[in-house]
Amino acid sequence: MTTIYADNAATTRMSQTAIQAMLPYMDKIYGNPSSLHSVGQAAMEALTDARTRVAKVLGAANAREITFTSGGSEADNQAIRSAAILGKRKNKTHIISTAFEHHAVLHTLKKLEKEGFTVTYLDVHENGLVTPEQVEAAITPETCLVTIMYANNEIGTIQPIREIGAVCRKAGVLFHTDAVQAVGHIPVNVQEDNIDMLSLSAHKFHGPKGVGVLYAKKGIILSNLIEGGAQERGKRAGTENLPGIMGMTAALEEAVAELPQAMPKLSALRDRLIAGLQEIPHGAVNGDLTHRLPGNVSFCFEGIEGESLLLLLDDKGVCASSGSACTSGSLDPSHVLLAIGRPHEVAHGSLRLTLDAKETTQADVDAIIAAVKDVVEQLRAMSPVWRDLMAGKRQFVID
Numbered sequence: 345m346t347t348i349y350a351d352n353a354a355t356t357r358m359s360q361t362a363i364q365a366m367l368p369y370m371d372k373i374y375g376n377p378s379s380l381h382s383v384g385q386a387a388m389e390a391l392t393d394a395r396t397r398v399a400k401v402l403g404a405a406n407a408r409e410i411t412f413t414s415g416g417s418e419a420d421n422q423a424i425r426s427a428a429i430l431g432k433r434k435n436k437t438h439i440i441s442t443a444f445e446h447h448a449v450l451h452t453l454k455k456l457e458k459e460g461f462t463v464t465y466l467d468v469h470e471n472g473l474v475t476p477e478q479v480e481a482a483i484t485p486e487t488c489l490v491t492i493m494y495a496n497n498e499i500g501t502i503q504p505i506r507e508i509g510a511v512c513r514k515a516g517v518l519f520h521t522d523a524v525q526a527v528g529h530i531p532v533n534v535q536e537d538n539i540d541m542l543s544l545s546a547h548k549f550h551g552p553k554g555v556g557v558l559y560a561k562k563g564i565i566l567s568n569l570i571e572g573g574a575q576e577r578g579k580r581a582g583t584e585n586l587p588g589i590m591g592m593t594a595a596l597e598e599a600v601a602e603l604p605q606a607m608p609k610l611s612a613l614r615d616r617l618i619a620g621l622q623e624i625p626h627g628a629v630n631g632d633l634t635h636r637l638p639g640n641v642s643f644c645f646e647g648i649e650g651e652s653l654l655l656l657l658d659d660k661g662v663c664a665s666s667g668s669a670c671t672s673g674s675l676d677p678s679h680v681l682l683a684i685g686r687p688h689e690v691a692h693g694s695l696r697l698t699l700d701a702k703e704t705t706q707a708d709v710d711a712i713i714a715a716v717k718d719v720v721e722q723l724r725a726m727s728p729v730w731r732d733l734m735a736g737k738r739q740f741v742i743d
Contacts, residue, residue, distance in 0.1 A: 345661045348708045352548075352639060353497055353525060353698035354665055358591070359550035365594035366552065369587040377584055378575065387586055394593040401600050402542070402559055403533035411558045411566065411576050412589050416524035417448035418569065419543035419558035422580075423520045424452045424491055426560070426567045427541070428461060430518070431488020437461045438486040440479060442468050444683035445493055446522055453491075466492075471632040472501035472684050480511045489518045494526035494542075498680040498696055499631030500640025502530065509538025518564065524548055524556075528599035529637055530607065534559055546588065550702075551595035555588035606701035610638035613699050613709050617641045620713030624720055626733075628742045630681060630694070639699040644686055646742045647730035648693045648723040656722065660715040665696040689729075690741050 349357070369390065375383035377391045392407070399407040413419045424439075431437060441453055443465045453463045464482045466474050479490060490512050495502045505521055512519035520541040526532055527542075528549025534542055541564065545556040560566055572581030599606075614636075618629055621643050630642040645653070650666035657664050666678070677691035686694075697712060724730040732738045 347661045347663060348711060349663045349703065350697040350699060350708075350712060351663045351665045352700045353500075353696065355547045355553065356550045356700065357703070358547075358552060359595055359598060359702075361598045362546075362551050362591040362595040366587040366591040369590050373586075377586065378573065390590060391584055391586060394589050397593050398557060398596060401596050402527070402557075403535050404559055405535060406562055408577065409559055409562055411560065411580055412584055413543075413556045413558050413580060414554055414585075415547075415556035416446070416522065416543045416545035419545075419556050420446065420448040420491075420520075420522050421452050422558055422566060422569050423541040423543060423560065424449065424456070424489065425569065426564065427489035427491075427518045427520060428456050429567045430565060432461075434488070436486050436488035438484055438488065439463045440466065440482045440487060440490045440492075442466045442474055442492055442683070444468050444472070444496060444498075444680040445491070446497055446524070449491055449493070449522055450679075462486075468501075468683050470685050471635075472496060472499050472630070472680075473632055473635060474503055474508070476504055476507040476511045479508050480515070483511070483515045483517055487515070487517050489520060491520040491522070494521045494523040494532065495530070495637050496631065496680060497525045498678055499642040499684065500525075500637035500698075501631040502526070502635045502637060504635075505539065506537045509540075512540075513538050525637060528596060529603075529639065531600075531603060534561070540564060546592035546595060549595055549599040551592040552588045555585050555592050557592075602701070607638045610699055610701045610704075613704055613706065614639055614641055616706065617697060617699070617709045617712060620709070621716060624717055626740055626742045627720070630684065630686070637698075639701070639704075641697040641699070643695045643697075644681065644690045644742065645693045645695065645720050646690055646740060647727050647733055648720060650692055650694045652723055653693070653695055653716075653719055656719040657715055660719065662712055662715050665698070666694045687741055 373386050375387040377388040395410045396407040399410050466478050509519050518540045523542050524545045527544040540561045542559040547553040566579045570581045626646040681691035
């Protein structure tokens with residue numbers, strides 16, 4: 345049986361470009377970039393080159409604005425905590441975010457609330473979008489940070505980041521965006537988008553796991569999460585993961601270069617998949633259909649459990665998700681789906697399918713549609729909830 349991998353928002357297969365870029369730094373250029381001898385300095389030259397290349401791809405003004413991290417979660421934590429510390433020095437302890445951020449953001453904000461900060465969680469509405477007007481209305485003289493994700497990891501909605509950034513810039517408030525799902529999938533330029541801080545993770549665009557980036561605009565003083573050595577200009581201790589950094593850099597350059605071809609191809613596959621799944625009665629697509637990542641499809645189906653849906657799809661060779669892989673072990677419904685107004689019983693029947701321009705074919709999409717239709721029908725046939733719905737003992741939530 346052929347396996348169809350449709351969980352690329354969780355992680356992607358490493359590209360051969362990334363793998364080949366890493367190999368020399370596991371063998372020939374193996375020195376510690378902090379060492380003063382020639383072997384170490386060869387590694388430092390590569391590290392400097394990677395920083396310059398990443399800055400160029402992101403549209404950063406200076407390579408020193410790039411800090412290498414272990415991934416998006418670390419970058420989110422460091423960005424938010426740094427802004428909070430800077431704000432507290434000026435007696436500004438108010439932060440603005442949304443209710444459907446990644447847990448790396450939400451859990452950091454919850455900790456800050458225990459430390460005396462107040463957080464406004466903006467309503468993302470049924471379509472999963474925040475408006476610049478909402479942000480502007482929420483900003484107060486005490487606001488030190490706005491942190492809103494570029495594209496949602498579960499329902500794929502793309503926020504009006506450039507406009508939100510302009511509102512923050514006008515108000516003199518730092519603006520951070522978790523761009524883990526956006527970078528490498530849609531055009532992102534930190535200067536044009538009015539972004540002060542940005543987080544990304546390599547394994548979301550065919551790079552290696554365990555490496556990411558925090559972009560912080562010149563003048564923003566980062567606070568350390570990890571104390572120790574003087575690596576990353578003293579802001580992130582620990583010997584740099586040079587093979588991972590070089591693989592990430594190569595993967596990032598490749599992904600961005602391929603966007604003009606990848607985006608229309610993926611969008612067509614996405615729309616074909618959505619159209620096929622919309623034929624299933626009492627199911628609904630989650631998130632905005634227009635402002636959406638090219639490869640993201642998110643649905644809820646009434647009368648079934650998402651866990652059973654995933655397991656039976658896996659039996660049919662389709663790898664999918666019910667939401668973020670970071671919390672897939674949880675039995676609670678997705679906080680993202682609850683934030684856009686899905687009731688608990690409907691949010692439990694969620695399905696996320698995320699496609700890849702290099703690997704997903706039209707035949708794969710048609711096979712996914714057929715598999716989902718079969719599994720949904722099978723699960724509903726054995727569901728007492730579905731029998732009650734069909735008998736009129738319960739009311740359908742999704743028409």
